[in-house]
Amino acid sequence: MKEEAVLFGARQSLVGIVTEPATVSVPRTGTAVVLLNAGIVHRVGPGRIYVKIARELAAMGFVVLRFDFAGIGDSAVRQDCLCFEKSAIAEAQEALQFLKAKKGIEHFILLGGCSGAFASFEAAACDSRVVGTVLINFQTPESENAVAPSDLSIRKAAYYYWNCALFDLKSWRKLLTGKTDYGQIMRVLRSEVKRRFEFKKKVMREGTQFEADLHRLAARKVNVVFVCSEGDPRLQDLREAGGRTLKRLCASREVILDIIPRSDHTFSSVDDQERLLKVVCQRISTMPHRVVSQPIIARGAERSLARRLFGPSPVVQTGTNSPQGRDL
Numbered sequence: 001m002k003e004e005a006v007l008f009g010a011r012q013s014l015v016g017i018v019t020e021p022a023t024v025s026v027p028r029t030g031t032a033v034v035l036l037n038a039g040i041v042h043r044v045g046p047g048r049i050y051v052k053i054a055r056e057l058a059a060m061g062f063v064v065l066r067f068d069f070a071g072i073g074d075s076a077v078r079q080d081c082l083c084f085e086k087s088a089i090a091e092a093q094e095a096l097q098f099l100k101a102k103k104g105i106e107h108f109i110l111l112g113g114c115s116g117a118f119a120s121f122e123a124a125a126c127d128s129r130v131v132g133t134v135l136i137n138f139q140t141p142e143s144e145n146a147v148a149p150s151d152l153s154i155r156k157a158a159y160y161y162w163n164c165a166l167f168d169l170k171s172w173r174k175l176l177t178g179k180t181d182y183g184q185i186m187r188v189l190r191s192e193v194k195r196r197f198e199f200k201k202k203v204m205r206e207g208t209q210f211e212a213d214l215h216r217l218a219a220r221k222v223n224v225v226f227v228c229s230e231g232d233p234r235l236q237d238l239r240e241a242g243g244r245t246l247k248r249l250c251a252s253r254e255v256i257l258d259i260i261p262r263s264d265h266t267f268s269s270v271d272d273q274e275r276l277l278k279v280v281c282q283r284i285s286t287m288p289h290r291v292v293s294q295p296i297i298a299r300g301a302e303r304s305l306a307r308r309l310f311g312p313s314p315v316v317q318t319g320t321n322s323p324q325g326r327d328l
Contacts, residue, residue: 001059002020004017020063021061032099121213131288136228224249228258
């Protein structure tokens with residue numbers, strides 16, 4: 001494969017890495033994949049999973065761009081007052097425009113984790129060039145409002161009580177013999193009841209923009225794939241936010257929900273990453289895309305930028321574990 005550093009955006013201030021097939025022997029698809037930052041982690045992704053995803057997809061024939069939002073990693077901060085929710089969408093669209101101008105690609109798949117999944121979803125909802133999304137541990141607006149460590153610990157405890165302890169004889173024995181923290185159980189139950197009641201009241205009063213966007217993407221035939229860690233509280237948030245709409249679209253296979261068991265939020269173990277990588281590549285490979293026979297030619301300006309950022313060898317002919325590409 002071939003990897004190059006690029007600058008793009010209105011101020012040429014967004015820094016990214018384009019990973020693409022290096023030879024004609026690997027047919028290039030007419031669809032590019034753009035990876036959006038997971039939280040404040042820069043373009044390598046948690047545990048360098050974005051690097052692995054990009055290189056695996058390039059081996060399958062995709063052009064892949066992973067870049068840093070403004071103020072993250074190597075990208076300069078914005079000079080305006082645009083909030084992140086809007087700037088992330090604008091910068092994602094600048095990435096699409098860059099790939100169209102430089103690579104002649106007009107169809108795109110957006111992939112992101114956590115807040116990057118939300119940005120991918122929002123960008124897909126308002127940009128017809130997006131034909132697919134892979135949304136990893138999708139962060140709904142409701143879960144975004146509950147990201148304090150104490151909130152997350154309570155949510156995780158609630159998941160454990162409901163899905164594990166409830167069916168465990170040892171847990172019941174501890175409960176009945178007074179060896180359980182009853183105060184902790186009551187705090188968790190009270191918090192969960194309050195959260196679910198408030199959310200249902202809000203949905204009954206307002207409905208959700210999320211459901212409306214799901215309808216709109218399904219009508220456009222956009223491939224929407226949610227990938228969730230089994231024990232992540234955001235899985236329950238997703239189901240609650242999607243409601244009957246998400247259930248119906250999943251039942252009709254217009255939306256895919258993949259749940260990876262025994263994995264944490266960032267897929268931190270090697271085994272978790274391998275399972276995530278397999279699911280991502282499988283789902284993207286089944287999304288409609290055309291194949292073009294022309295190989296991609298690197299531009300001189302991109303080579304110049306790569307020399308400036310990373311030294312005299314901007315084009316990295318490398319495999320997934322090659323040390324040359326580790327700092328990209």
